[in-house]
Amino acid sequence: MTIDRPAPVGPYVAHRRLFSADRPLHLTSGLTLPQVRVAHETYGELNAARDNAVFVCHALTGDSHVARHNRDDDPGWWDVMIGPGRPIDTDHYFVICANVLGGCAGTTAAWPSGTPHTAVDIADMVAVHRALVSSLGVSRLRAVVGGSVGGMQTLEWLLRHPADADGYFLAAASSRQSADNLAWNAIARAAIRSDPEFLDGRYAPGGPRRGLGIARMIAHLTYLSEASLQRKFGRDGRRPGTRFHPSAVVQGDFAVESYLEHQADKFIRRFDANSYLRLMSAMDRFDAFSRPDALATADVLPQVRLFSFTQDRLYGPEHSHRIQAELAARGVPARHEQDETCDVGHDAFLLDVPPFLDAVAEFLRGLGAAPHLSPRTLTTR
The missing domain is CATH 1.10.1740.110 (Rna Polymerase Sigma Factor; Chain: A)
Incomplete structure (x- = not known):
């Protein structure tokens, strides 16, 4: 994904220290981190009911600066998507974006001395995201949204913690890398x-x-x-x-x-x-459907939307079709939309592509309108 500018600095980037020596972060590699420093930015206001938060997961080389905070601010990497009057409208939603664990834009990336190759997985990134959301006083998200590797994080969040959000939107994403x-x-x-x-x-x-x-x-x-x-x-x-x-x-x-x-x-x-x-x-290690998920135990299933681009040669429609089929096998209906108007390629999800922007806006407006009961709930009533 193309995001090329200096790491965000200034008054809009906040840092929180999460976890502790007695409650450390347990990585999937088996190692533990007693503390994690997280760089994040927020947009809009959290409402009194604390139910309007949207978490945006960034892609491979992204950072927390997802959009401008005002006209004097530096451009964000998703200004076409986030801001007043945009599909993720900051006049209505409280938007959170954080640099991932292992990144190099403010979140913990330095590991114990002599171990520069310590592994971090998509699940570890999501664990930090969830801890950050909790520290901000949000108990349930309106939605989790992500494209590319951000879509991998969104899918991981959906599968392991479906009750965390009303909806999950995955754009130009994959459940596992192809050869x-x-x-x-x-x-x-x-x-x-x-x-x-x-x-x-x-x-x-x-x-x-x-x-x-x-x-x-x-x-x-x-x-x-x-x-x-x-x-x-x-x-x-x-x-x-x-x-x-x-x-x-x-x-x-x-x-x-x-x-x-x-x-x-x-x-x-x-x-x-x-x-x-x-x-x-x-x-490369991410294989979303190879591990047990929590969908079968969810009383109410979140709404899920997939979006792909025909000319995307990295994570084309076939990747979204696989996600859709795997979710369907688990009783989760996921609508998949495919854009054929933009021939830019994978980076299309970062650009002003009206069908895509409209899909995100429509998805957020429809959240909560018709909750999906899980198959387990249907059979026990």
């Missing part, structure tokens, strides 16, 4: 680890910039469709004055090469190599 997805990530990891500056994860400040830049270029190609790359660049030559410094990884003559250099240069200025490796590995 193709795994292969792209394997190449990206190899690029980072083959950089002489990586030093087995114990690198000096700055780290393996060339390797991390190559990894970002590899990933970025999966976020865009072939059609969008052809339309933007074709075989055009590089514009004069766009050559990067001599150490740039790609120094070719084509415009698309200049574009990839630019994406890499922005990324290495704001992201950490160990964090990137850790989060990619969390994606």
Whole structure:
């Protein structure tokens, strides 16, 4: 997912310390963290009933700055979705977004000395999200919304803790990586680890910039469709004055090469190599339906909506179809909508795509209108 700007700082980013030595966070790896520092931002106001909160889960390299707080603020990564009058309308909803565990934009990412490769899983991220929500005085969410890896977090939340929210919206998401997805990530990891500056994860400040830049270029190609790359660049030559410094990884003559250099240069200025490796590995290990879920014991099932994009070559419609089928097998109806109007690719969920924005707005308006009773509840009444 394309989010390239410095990590959020300033008066709108808040930090909370969650967990404690006597009540630590138990990671799925078996390790424990006695305390977790969480960077988060909130938008709108929590109402008196405390029932209007929407949690937004960010994608792989995102952060807590999901939208502008005012016109003087820096752009957020989902301004088209969140704000006054937007689909997630901050005049009506209290929006929460937090940097994930293992990220590098304010939330705990530093592990015990000598263990730079400590694993973090999607379930661990959700555990921290839930603790943050509780610390903010919210006992039940109106909705959990996420795209891409944020959709993985949303699906994990739905399966293990369905009663936490009235509804769950997953956009351009997957329940598990395909072989193709795994292969792209394997190449990206190899690029980072083959950089002489990586030093087995114990690198000096700055780290393996060339390797991390190559990894970002590899990933970025999966976020865009072939059609969008052809339309933007074709075989055009590089514009004069766009050559990067001599150490740039790609120094070719084509415009698309200049574009990839630019994406890499922005990324290495704001992201950490160990964090990137850790989060990619969390994606690869995620297999949502391979573990027991809590749907069968839920008295009232939340509403679920899936949205995909035809031209998404990372998590195309087939990924959403699988989620829909697996949920149906567990008695959870999930409506799946598919957009064919936008040919940008995976990054379409970040853009102004009217059918998608309308779907989110309509979903939130309809929450609570007709709760779904679980099959267990139906058979015991």
